[in-house]
Amino acid sequence: METKTIPNSKNGHSLNGINIDDIGDDHLFTSLDTPMKENAFEMSNEEKKKRIAILFTEIMDVLGLDLTDDSLQGTPDRVAKMYIEEIFSGLDPKNKPKVALFDNKYQYNQMLVEKDITFYSNCEHHFVPITGKAHVAYISSGKVIGLSKLNRIVQYYAKRPQVQERLTQQIANELKTVLETEDVAVIIDAKHLCVSSRGVKDNTSATVTTYYGGKFNTAEKINELQNYINN
Ligand SMILES: [Zn+2]
Numbered sequence: 001m002e003t004k005t006i007p008n009s010k011n012g013h014s015l016n017g018i019n020i021d022d023i024g025d026d027h028l029f030t031s032l033d034t035p036m037k038e039n040a041f042e043m044s045n046e047e048k049k050k051r052i053a054i055l056f057t058e059i060m061d062v063l064g065l066d067l068t069d070d071s072l073q074g075t076p077d078r079v080a081k082m083y084i085e086e087i088f089s090g091l092d093p094k095n096k097p098k099v100a101l102f103d104n105k106y107q108y109n110q111m112l113v114e115k116d117i118t119f120y121s122n123c124e125h126h127f128v129p130i131t132g133k134a135h136v137a138y139i140s141s142g143k144v145i146g147l148s149k150l151n152r153i154v155q156y157y158a159k160r161p162q163v164q165e166r167l168t169q170q171i172a173n174e175l176k177t178v179l180e181t182e183d184v185a186v187i188i189d190a191k192h193l194c195v196s197s198r199g200v201k202d203n204t205s206a207t208v209t210t211y212y213g214g215k216f217n218t219a220e221k222i223n224e225l226q227n228y229i230n231n
Contacts, residue, residue, distance in 0.1 A: 024125035024194070029163040032170070034091065041092065045084050052080035087122060090159030097152035099178045101143045111221075113137040113228045114150040123194045124161035132190025132206070134158075135229045138175060139183035139215050150175075164190055164209050172211040182214030185225055 043051070053076040057067060065072055089095050115135040123130050134154045157170045168188050175184040188209045196203035215221055 029124075029166055032166060032173075034160055034162075034166070034170075036091070045092075049077075049080040049084050052083055053077045056080065087120070087159055088161065090156045095156060095159075097149060097156055099145050099149045099153070101145060101178070101180070103142060104140065104144045105142055107140040107144055108142045109139060111137055111139050111224065111228075112144065112147075113225065114147050115229050117151050117154045119154050119158040121158040121160070121162045121167060121190075123192055124163055126194035126198070127161065128193040128197065130162060130164060130167075130190050130192050132188060134171065135185075135187040135189075135225075136171065136175065137185040137216070137225055137228075138179050138181060141179065141181040141183070143180060145178060149178075153178075164188055164192070164207055168209040168211050172213060176213060183216060184211070184213045185216040185221075186211040187225075187229065 056076040056079045060067060060072065060075065067073060067076075113135065114137070115133075117134040117136065119132060119134055121130040122128065136150050136154065153174050154171055157167055157174070168186050171188075172184055172186045175186070176182055189206055191206050195205065212222060216225065
């Protein structure tokens, strides 16, 4: 099979002969920030949906599908709407959850854990689902946020083309910023459909990624956290 070598990255660095299949199959990623164009939000959402529908029609047509069939006719519009309003809505900073902090001196120094947050994301290398659970925790600096906000932060970053390591880091960074503390932990346990349904076709493996910041970075705290999560 012919594979394409990526010519040069945008910084002008060569990728040392790594080809596009290696990047996808090994799930390599290049930066903590989701790579976005500078003018990513010049086009309105309505225009984006129109463009995506036209382009998706083209993909379906090339695949040989009959777009006059009643079942397929509306698919390009449905896909476009789903991309912009649902599964990739986390690309738009306007959709970032607004988080209010509350003072709560009684919870000072306590560990708060929100476990088993189910999320659905998509692999940025293959555009097929990543599904899993996120467990997030923080040690209160005297400030707390509503538990539902922890869930919303996870969902916001999941609704992007993602790689699991970056998702973990982006959630951790956001928690550190909103909670004004380094003491946050994020554990993500997920399945990648690009691994289970194609490529190596392994449908039992799961990938676990972790971030332990500040006071979480000790064996004792990691144990304590693991106990909460496993019980
Ligand atoms: Zn993938």
